Amino acid sequence: MDAGGGDGGGDGGRGRGPGPGPALAVHGALMAASGGSRLLVARYREPGDDGLFVYDCISAEKTTLENKGQDGKPTDKGSDDILAFAFSPSGNYFALTDDSKRLILFCTQPSWERVSVRSVSRRCTSLVITAAEDKILVADKSGDVYSYSIIEPQANGKLELGHLSLLLDVALSPDDRYIITADRDEKIRVSLAKAPHNIVSFCLGHKEFVSKILVIPNYPDLLLSASGDSTLRLWEYKSGEEVYCCHLSSICEPETTKTDQKYPVSRITYCCQGGYVAILCVCISTVYIFHLDAIARQLVHRQQISLKQKIWDIAFEETGNLWILEEDSEAPLQLYRPCDGEWKPVFDDKGLQKMSKYLQDNWTVFQGFVGAESHYSSLYKASFDNMAAYLQKKEERLQQQKKKKQDLHGSNGQTKKLKTEESSSL
Structure with a gap:
């Protein structure tokens, strides 16, 4: 299958950390969805039909990986479920990690091809590919970040930095100068990529685990973060200064009758065209859309899209189209298109029809996650x-x-x- 071109849409699917549930990413003409151990990828915006590329991590080599990890110690057998994945900025590469402690690299041009399978020391929570497309940075549950070469796809990983707590997300500045990491202990750390032991700043203010971080692509000095403390925060991350805080309870509470409800954010996606941010909270089947006012350094709530079914993931296209992956075997995908400043559902889109058919035909990929509880509740510390x-x-x-x-x-x-x-x- 030809991977297609394009310079990436929305956040380009970078650093997607699906955890144990279904996930979605859009990049140019490509859409990727994962569920369990399987990855589904297709060109949805190109004429013709090159078919669906399906990769099952169960089929990955295990003979050299199942007995010893990178540290030489015996590894326990995992479930093969995909834990995190990311497109490279150009879309020419795609990487994923699974529950069996493997890092799998694909080349997407001229057609999808698996390049390498490498072992990692610990189960991973997030990954991102550098703008130079020479390295993959992988964050794991022990609090470490390793880098893996793309130029030498069989080379072992190199330890770059470590936290004293479980890492939940990792991001890079668009110029690859800074590595930003977020952990369970409410910290966001900014490190120099060339010398990761050199800590530039800490962005401190969250009261619970930091679930997601995103460097704003067209405003590269700004970082957006989300936390289990039900807030979205905007930072000038090089100085560690918080410039805006949005309390989600003030927006989300009309959606629920629980007064003590927490709103951990499971996904942040961004569209450069218009400067729109969409977030998904694990406890509510609603997508919240904000406009980033970069001059005033604040987020303005614009719209919310509520669905009857549980929402698994969301992704922006570069045009502003918003894709929603939901727990519905009859209509697994929803597409909303911006019109006069408001996102409205679209039903006659050929890309939507094509991808919906692919997901319907492969619904067994997602079946085991129907009705499953979120893993975010386990991240709250007992008080x-x-x-x-x-x-x-x-x-x-x-x-x-x-x-x-x-x-x-x-x-x-x-x-x-x-x-x-x-x-x-x-």
């Missing part, structure tokens, strides 16, 4: 009141001591009474 527990235990000890004194006093009084009665009888 408890130490002082309240201490005071309660202290009160219990005081009551026990008081009771013992009362019991002792009562027994002493009884003993004296018995002695008095014995003396009287004598």
Whole structure:
């Protein structure tokens, strides 16, 4: 299958970290969707039909990988489910990692071809390909970022930097000068790519895990982040300065009756044409669209699209078209097109019809995720009141001591009474 050309649409599918669920990415004429161990890719915007490219990670080589990892230690067998994937900026390369600790690189031109299969030390959470298209940066659950050469597709990875917490996302500045990483401990770290031990800044302010980060392509000094604390924040990341904070509860609460609802963001997608941001919260079947006012350094809420079915993922085209992958075997894809400043559903689009048919015919890829719970809930840390527990235990000890004194006093009084009665009888 010919991969097609184009300079990438929206965020170009860079750094997609689907985790254990279905995911979607759009780049130029290509659309990629994953579910479980399988990847589905097709050209949806080109005339003719080159067919659907299907790759199953179960078929990847295991003979040299299943016994030892990159660190030489035995590795446990994974499920082969795809955990993260990304297109390169030009779309000429595509990389994915799976639950069996493999990094798989594809070349998309002139047709899809698997280039290499390499082992990684730990299960990965996110990956991104450099603008120079010479390296793949992979973030893993142990808090490390490794780089893997594209020029030498069989070479082992190189440790670039490490956190003391699970990494949830990794991003690059458009000029490849900075590596930005986000972790479970509320931190966003900005490092020099050429010397990752050199920390440029920390973007601190989130109160829960940082789930997604995105450097704004046409405003490369700005970083957008989302967190389990139900906020979207805009940063001038080189200085670590927060310039805007949006509390999602003020926008999302009309959609739910729960007053203590949390809104962790599972996806951020951006469209340079118009400067639009779309986000997806794991707890609500609604897509929220914002306009980025780069001069005022703020996000303006524009629209929300609510669907009856659970939404798995979203992706912008470079034209502003918004694709939605949802939990519906009859209509797995929805397409919304901007018209007079508002996104409206489209039904007669040939690309939509083509890709919907492909996904319907391969619905078994997604079947196991229907009704599944989000993995984001496990990222919240258990909280408890130490002082309240201490005071309660202290009160219990005081009551026990008081009771013992009362019991002792009562027994002493009884003993004296018995002695008095014995003396009287004598």
